[in-house]
Amino acid sequence: MNPARRERGAPVSDRDALECQRERAEDLGARLLLDRTDDDDEPLYVFADPSGHPFCLFVG
Numbered sequence: 001m002n003p004a005r006r007e008r009g010a011p012v013s014d015r016d017a018l019e020c021q022r023e024r025a026e027d028l029g030a031r032l033l034l035d036r037t038d039d040d041d042e043p044l045y046v047f048a049d050p051s052g053h054p055f056c057l058f059v060g
């Protein structure tokens with residue numbers, strides 16, 4: 001896999017922090033690609049940054 005195209009992830013402490021960081025990411029221009037916050041085992045969001053590179057935020 002090309003390292004420049006590898007998905008990056010950032011863990012947050014809990015669901016409240018996940019929502020806070022979702023809002024921040026969108027305010028900074030990220031586009032939501034996948035909302036998997038209904039997954040009790042690993043809630044997460046997948047975004048694309050303004051250049052189209054994917055990244056995720058998850059409770060970890």
